[in-house]
Amino acid sequence: MFDKFFFFTRKIAQALGSKTPYTQDQMDKFSEDLKNTFNNNLDKALENNPPIIKDIKKKVITLPIIHNYIPINTYSRCGQKKLATRSIVLHYTGSPGSSAESVQYYFSGLARQVNTKIGTTYASSQLTVGLDGEIIQLMPLDEVAYHTGGYLPPVPANTPAYLTYTDKITSYILSYGNPNYSSIGIEMCINSDWKLTEKTITSTAYLTAYLCQIYRLTPESDLYRHGDITYKECPKPWFDDTSLWVSFQKQVQQYYEEFNFAVAS
Numbered sequence: 001m002f003d004k005f006f007f008f009t010r011k012i013a014q015a016l017g018s019k020t021p022y023t024q025d026q027m028d029k030f031s032e033d034l035k036n037t038f039n040n041n042l043d044k045a046l047e048n049n050p051p052i053i054k055d056i057k058k059k060v061i062t063l064p065i066i067h068n069y070i071p072i073n074t075y076s077r078c079g080q081k082k083l084a085t086r087s088i089v090l091h092y093t094g095s096p097g098s099s100a101e102s103v104q105y106y107f108s109g110l111a112r113q114v115n116t117k118i119g120t121t122y123a124s125s126q127l128t129v130g131l132d133g134e135i136i137q138l139m140p141l142d143e144v145a146y147h148t149g150g151y152l153p154p155v156p157a158n159t160p161a162y163l164t165y166t167d168k169i170t171s172y173i174l175s176y177g178n179p180n181y182s183s184i185g186i187e188m189c190i191n192s193d194w195k196l197t198e199k200t201i202t203s204t205a206y207l208t209a210y211l212c213q214i215y216r217l218t219p220e221s222d223l224y225r226h227g228d229i230t231y232k233e234c235p236k237p238w239f240d241d242t243s244l245w246v247s248f249q250k251q252v253q254q255y256y257e258e259f260n261f262a263v264a265s
């Protein structure tokens with residue numbers, strides 16, 4: 001089932017309900033501006049780099065957001081509403097060559113796991129971006145996903161590093177408790193060579209810039225790698241080479257500015 005990208009705007013406005021600072025007319029203009037800027041950007045990108053961006057244009061423009069929700073279950077979609085949306089957390093699957101569909105399948109499959117002595121897996125994200133830049137939304141954006149949790153102090157003894165918060169995490173984020181209550185997680189697929197594809201990066205940057213506009217987040221301060229929050233090298237390519245993370249942030253900033261919504265402030 002494919003929904004056009006811009007229906008998403010309306011859904012988010014509805015999710016925000018009376019808290020939205022936008023009027024319906026502003027949202028309509030917002031949506032129109034976004035569409036035009038998105039098309040212009042991709043046209044420009046097509047001129048500069050036809051082979052890479054061509055598929056993205058086809059996919060992202062015509063069927064950019066696929067809604068394929070994980071069923072409500074204990075391990076990947078509790079159905080609980082978040083407290084707020086104050087940050088966006090970027091992840092990678094750690095599974096080379098796996099598709100966005102397989103991410104959906106994996107998270108959905110966690111519902112069927114059997115509780116064992118070695119424990120159970122809790123994992124999910126609201127969105128995943130595939131190797132061709134396709135975007136799958138896995139649950140409503142105002143629901144809690146299990147993508148970046150850890151132990152709040154006092155941290156139990158023998159807590160693994162990946163469940164321990166780093167020094168970079170701000171008290172602002174932790175003021176909402178577990179960051180899963182105040183963030184959106186985006187799970188990026190990784191190519192068989194352990195690199196993020198251009199298509200994945202471009203599509204994720206558009207999506208992130210878009211979410212920053214919708215939730216009034218600031219690209220410079222409200223984007224995190226998973227590993228900035230807890231001690232986990234995720235997304236690994238952006239820890240192996242931090243300059244790739246910096247350039248992603250710049251790309252998001254550029255798209256964010258180019259969207260340039262004409263909403264009265």
Ligand SMILES: [Zn+2]
Nearest residue numbers: 091092226234
């Ligand atoms: Zn992660």
